Amino acid sequence: MDIKRKDVHNSDTPVLCQACESRHRGVCGALTSDQLLQLSKHSSRRAVEPGTELIGESTQIKNYSNIISGVVKLSKMMADGRQQIVGLQFAPDFLGRPFRKENGVTAEAATEVKVCSFPKTVIERMIGEMPELEHKLLEQTLDELDEARNWMLTLGRKTAGEKVASYLLLIATHAFPENETDTAEFELPMSRMDIADFLGLTMETVSRQFTKLRADGVIRITNNRHVVIPEITRLSDRAGF
Amino acid sequence: MDIKRKDVHNSDTPVLCQACESRHRGVCGALTSDQLLQLSKHSSRRAVEPGTELIGESTQIKNYSNIISGVVKLSKMMADGRQQIVGLQFAPDFLGRPFRKENGVTAEAATEVKVCSFPKTVIERMIGEMPELEHKLLEQTLDELDEARNWMLTLGRKTAGEKVASYLLLIATHAFPENETDTAEFELPMSRMDIADFLGLTMETVSRQFTKLRADGVIRITNNRHVVIPEITRLSDRAGF
DNA sequence: CGACGCCTTGAACGATGTCAACGTGCGTGG
DNA sequence: CCACGCACGTTGACATCGTTCAAGGCGTCG
Structure with missing residues (x-):
């Protein structure tokens, strides 16, 4: 079929990745099929319940994830319990802060969420080797910054x-x-x-x-x-x- | 002097750049002295008055700049005139949104501001050739995102x-x-x-x-x-x- | 059925906004 | 040099919006 012919190296694509949106609109789109295969060996999928904490505010990050489906809320809390959600993430967003030990926000599943996770080390090595991957991350981070600033207008005015x-x-x-x-x-x-x-x-x-x-x-x-x-x-x- | 010896290729550094903070903490730190020289040929310094608009909300961006000194405010305005400042930038921040035609915010000098500007095209070509430069931009963008999210807590709660x-x-x-x-x-x-x-x-x-x-x-x-x-x-x- | 979680509704309160007057420093022009 | 106007900031009185506290509704699950 024509649609498949356009999908370069489709036959080499790891099974896990074939139906995954991250390969098209997400960060995995920057990877060759070889790299995708290598990454998929270290990656694991899981589904989590609403309310599950995916990343803690000051806990070390060991894994990065792509969101396959569902909504993740990023929030901050003050000492007295006041809370503010500072962002929402949807498929196929990348979850986690590269080059940061801590990340200052809590990530929690708002709905049922399916994620594809891989170790921090593997991804950071790949970033070093693949400028395209870093470019994708910059693009996403710029988008998130735009969203955040739009929301600041909403919150403030x-x-x-x-x-x-x-x-x-x-x-x-x-x-x-x-x-x-x-x-x-x-x-x-x-x-x-x-x-x-x-x-x-x-x-x-x-x-x-x-x-x-x-x-x-x-x-x-x-x-x-x-x-x-x-x-x-x-x-x-x-x-x- | 010891301080100068530590500064690699100091002798090759363009005169304009020698005292510039961007070369140390800012994006120019990612450049070799050759590239710095090349960039400095296309760059121009200027000082602007408080209130000067550096980037318009929906105007095309032709230049990027490094902030040499002063404070720049980034703001958004609603149709009825309500305004929200969505970020402040200080030396040696990079001003402008790479890979975006529009940028959705107005940048205005809050104090007297000195900037070092270069054409969009030159910088974007260099980014393509220099992964390190893109890495610096990602780092700054991540920092700005952290700041924005911190401020969302302030605004909301x-x-x-x-x-x-x-x-x-x-x-x-x-x-x-x-x-x-x-x-x-x-x-x-x-x-x-x-x-x-x-x-x-x-x-x-x-x-x-x-x-x-x-x-x-x-x-x-x-x-x-x-x-x-x-x-x-x-x-x-x-x-x- | 009863208990619980989640949401809605009402009444009173309080923080912040609105509107207006006044103060202060500074530049300008008589 | 003084008088004036202007931009900016402060203060006061009052209005308003959103919060607080409390009660009650609705669906779900034991």
Whole structure:
């Protein structure tokens, strides 16, 4: 088939990697089939439950991972327990901070998450040998920086209503890119409490804003998690764009 | 002198670069003296006034720069004029987004700023030839991402008092690294309005928090800009650490 | 059925924003 | 040299938004 012919070295691709998005849009796209094979020998897949801590705030990092599916939340906590989610990661993002002993954030599975992990040492050696790999990492890091700065605007200057609308738009576009551009329907990957920690609000305020959006017909909600957005433009208007 | 002997190829270093911090801590540290010479042929230094726009939010980038001295603020603005400063950059940071046509933020001189600029094309070619250069950029980008995420915690979860204390600590450590660890004295590089835009507050609230810190003896202020911090630990306590 | 987790709703409170007046330093022009 | 205007910062009074605390709803699982 034509599609397969375009996929260079498809026959050499390790079985584990054949259906993996990281090979196309993620960091593994920078690797030759030889290197992919070498890496796959050291890599292991696993699925984890929501709530599982993948990386601790000040624990040493031994493994790096590619996210195969699911949503991972990156958070920071203050001494008195106040918490802020500082980023969300989706497939096929790379998880872990190269060249850093500590990483300053906790990574926790928000949904069920499938990851493909490999030892720090193997990846760091490959980075040294493969400038293309480092380039991919730089690209992803630049994207994450853009996202972080966008979110700083949301945290610092938007009202509660705008924050909740911005969150829904973020999830609609990032976690479910298969949605159309004018309408969307999906399961929220996070609890009200998580959303509050992401938006710098309380659970109650988030709940009230959901209620208001529902009352105004901008969204429909069933089972607390299932969201339908009939017209995305109406939601964008509420997000401050 | 011993100091000079340690500086490899010192004699070949272009005159323009000899006293430049970017050659040590910044991206130019990744270059050989040959490359430095080549780059310096295309580079130009200039000093700009506070308020000068160095990069526009959606303007094409033609130049990259190293910051030689001064403070640059990166900001975002909403359609209705609400503004948020999403990052500060100091010498010897690299200014500009490689591999991005647009960059989504406005860069503006907060103080008088000296920069060393070179054409986008020259730098991007060098990145392709020099993995070390790309590595430096990745390192800086990772640092900026850490900073951004730290600030997200500040924006989302800290009180006005904690935000202002956090700001003072940030300036004391980043803009004036020569300060001692237990005491500090410096000129604030930004107006009350800028500080408010960085902290997600109003000018009035920032002013009141300054007044309170002064009343409590945590800081002393003269001429609105000159700040003395007698005991940095007392300020840290106020910042939520 | 009851208990539990998660979410929603209500009422009162408090931190921060808004609006307006005033202060201070500085440059400018009479 | 003084008077004035202007930019910037401070302070006060009041309004508002989001938080806090408390009660109750709803679905799930034992």
